[in-house]
Amino acid sequence: MEFVIVTGASRGLGAAMAWQLLSAARRLLCVARMPNPALERRAAELGAPLDYRRHDLADAQACAAFAQSLGDELRGSAGVSRFVLINNAGVVEPIGRVESLAAAAGADALGRALQVNVAAPMLLTSAFLAATAASGAERRILNISSGAGRYPVAGWSAYCASKAALDLFTRCVALEHAGGPNPPRVCSLAPGIVDTAMQAAIRSTDVADFPSVERFRQLKADGALATPEAAAARILAFLASDAFGERELDDIREH
Ligand SMILES: NC(=O)c1ccc[n+]([C@@H]2O[C@H](COP(=O)([O-])OP(=O)(O)OC[C@H]3O[C@@H](n4cnc5c(N)ncnc54)[C@H](OP(=O)(O)O)[C@@H]3O)[C@@H](O)[C@H]2O)c1
Numbered sequence: 224m225e226f227v228i229v230t231g232a233s234r235g236l237g238a239a240m241a242w243q244l245l246s247a248a249r250r251l252l253c254v255a256r257m258p259n260p261a262l263e264r265r266a267a268e269l270g271a272p273l274d275y276r277r278h279d280l281a282d283a284q285a286c287a288a289f290a291q292s293l294g295d296e297l298r299g300s301a302g303v304s305r306f307v308l309i310n311n312a313g314v315v316e317p318i319g320r321v322e323s324l325a326a327a328a329g330a331d332a333l334g335r336a337l338q339v340n341v342a343a344p345m346l347l348t349s350a351f352l353a354a355t356a357a358s359g360a361e362r363r364i365l366n367i368s369s370g371a372g373r374y375p376v377a378g379w380s381a382y383c384a385s386k387a388a389l390d391l392f393t394r395c396v397a398l399e400h401a402g403g404p405n406p407p408r409v410c411s412l413a414p415g416i417v418d419t420a421m422q423a424a425i426r427s428t429d430v431a432d433f434p435s436v437e438r439f440r441q442l443k444a445d446g447a448l449a450t451p452e453a454a455a456a457r458i459l460a461f462l463a464s465d466a467f468g469e470r471e472l473d474d475i476r477e478h
Contacts, residue, residue: 226300230254235420236417236451249271251273255277259275283342286343290349293347304360306355306363314339320377365412368390368411377434378428389411397471416448426439
């Protein structure tokens with residue numbers, strides 16, 4: 224039996240991964256603020272164990288409480304051969320020049336972005352590793368990063384900085400476990416450009432806030448975006464493969 228956790232499973236890439244992970248042979252625990260009734264119906268049809276929780280990962284206290292309860296749940300799970308944590312939830316806002324980050328509205332958006340994109344995956348990884356340390360089961364952690372964490376993008380300083388932080392956190396996890404007992408396989412993965420609500424939000428940005436907006440509009444017009452289903456299938460095949468975790472920072476377009 225596998226036990227998989229997916230954050231941000233209400234829509235987009237996370238919803239597609241959760242959908243494809245549904246199986247009677249797998250326990251799936253999903254988290255998001257919004258519900259996903261289609262996923263819950265499909266789980267019932269398949270007899271697939273699904274525990275769908277609604278939490279705001281941008282709320283530091285709610286996130287810490289969830290991490291604690293996740294740890295308790297993992298510790299109490301018998302008969303699991305592989306534990307998998309997929310930190311997928313993410314936000315691209317606030318978008319705009321650095322000068323705009325200090326604005327009142329932007330300040331809250333900045334805190335929320337850092338909490339969802341960085342602090343939540345750190346906390347969940349911490350709880351996951353501590354709770355499964357003595358299990359003897361295989362452990363894999365997939366952090367959904369972005370190419371934007373690996374080069375600068377004007378207008379995306381918060382997003383770039385948060386994904387760069389996620390990348391370096393992933394490398395720290397690998398370093399701390401190198402040579403130790405039952406090291407987890409960890410990977411911070413750029414998923415390519417995927418046709419989700421996040422991309423729609425990017426395309427609707429004002430050029431003054433995001434100078435590259437036209438390139439993203441053109442990619443959509445050219446049909447160059449991966450569907451969430453196709454991206455999810457490719458990512459899950461990689462996650463299940465022996466190649467997963469060979470490189471701590473990876474890009475699905477190279478697999
Ligand atoms: N789409 C792309 O082209 C692309 C490219 C590179 C990287 N990525 C990364 O891929 C991941 C998935 O993105 P996506 O394109 O699927 O985005 P999306 O369609 O906007 O979905 C984001 C998911 O994250 C969840 N989420 C956001 N804020 C949350 C919060 N405060 N608490 C709990 N869950 C929250 C959302 O659920 P609720 O709103 O229900 O809470 C939703 O399920 C992100 O990490 C993103 O940075 C995407």
